[in-house]
Amino acid sequence: MMEKMIFGRYIPGDSFVHKLDPRSKLIFVFVFIAIVFIANNAVTYALLLAFTLITVLLSRIRLYFLINGLKPILFLMLFTFLLHIFFTQEGDLLWKWQFIEIYEEGLRQGIFISIRFLVLVFITSILTLTTSPISITDGMEVLLNPFKRFKLPVHELALMMSISLRFIPTLMDETDKILKAQMARGSDISSGTIKERIKAVVPLLIPLFVSAFKRAEDLAVAMEVRGYRGGEGRTRYRQLKWDWRDTIIMVVALVLAIILWLLRS
């Protein structure tokens, strides 16, 4: 089950998107998330969709793999879609069956919201799939640097983030191991009443917490003995490099925003 999760996974490659600097990618994703909300008619949504598909092609990540990763939020998408369809009562009445009425505007809104979801999930997934967690944190740290002036512990936040990202797969493996060990002892999470299932989670969670705390302590000790003293005066081994590609996608983001603004109704 957990092998299928794509969140936080990184697929190495050397496509255009892979080669981008993490800073430009992060800025682009933030800008993109904002400009998605500019779109409000068929043309603008089609443009967003087309743009996203081109990005997918450029990243050379197999589409079906992205769709697979969409599954966990499929329920949410469907739910908002249905909500719009049934509760928006504007435009022409398209279809009526007993008390269920579907209006044109509802259908439109439902489709638009679904596209918005799809586009956001794809773009953010591409960010994490083509950028190693380490580069993302590096990029974040540099981008947030100006906020140091306001006493924001930027280095510590970046460190926390890279540690948590680093331990996601480890904890997943650990969960899998403990789950199997308890299953071998007859515990059963996947069947029974809800009460039974909740009870079956305890033998999984307690060992998981115990080992997570132990790991945290070990890591703290390991950092301490190697003389870690926080970010002050620390130089970096991985240098970030901004090149023409990064400038290009900044321009692309700007152009996309302008076109969307012009085409919106």
Place this chain on the structure above:
Amino acid sequence: MDIQLQQVGYAYAKGTPFEKRALFDVDLHISTGSYHAIIGHTGSGKSTLLQHLNALLKPSEGSLRIGDLTIVAGKKVKNIRPIRQQIGIVFQFPEHQLFDETVLKDIMFGPLNFGVPVEEAERRARVLVEQLGLPSEVLEKSPFDLSGGQMRRVAIAGVLAMEPSVLVLDEPTAGLDPRGRQEIMELFHKLHVEKGLTTILVTHSMEDAARYADHVAIMHEGTCVINGHPQDIFADEERLAKYRLEAPRVVRFQRKIEALIGRPLAKLCLTEEDLAIEIGHVIREERGNL
């Protein structure tokens, strides 16, 4: 309980870019009451293989028969629970699975899950704690207050308390001190003999495999390459080296003695005791010759 694997294969993360083939074409027959050792270099698929033995993983190719239950790749399996009770698995570092408030409750977790009455489960826990050489006071303690070695024993007791007829051991003594290792291995051997258990030991220790097992299977790069009697397997050091394994210490010592006296001993000894007796014979013969 007979276990038969036919052409079993398994791939992790099937259908994703991370797909990894961990097992292929594994044929193995484990007959009731035997003591099988599965040896192999790190990453040879030993642990993946053993998770098939109680259907924690289902083969993606081939089929496997556990007692009366047949599992065929790609088909749904019903009624796994009785199998889980029959086959107890002691995983690597089993102390990581401890969770309950007291040692007693933790040991009773398995049997209670399989519907054993509370009194019976408690009786088993008390007997096992004694068998594993733990003081009976630990029963009321939290498992997290024990030492590493004690935690290991409690976790093992938790598996034995289900009274399985097949015991699968995944490096049960890794990280223990030499004395603890020996005590635990001896206990497993005692149970194997007294209760007629079928025992499957996954191990890095050639010494343990040579001393206890009556069958040895070598795993190499995801498949079972050799399956036979320890006498034959450990006699062929060249073949072992091919799979990045080496003969047990006692065998290597015997080879040195043979080089020294210039002739082979009467048989290949797999335990220190046997070798001592053989050397005794040789010394007696040499004296007779004088």
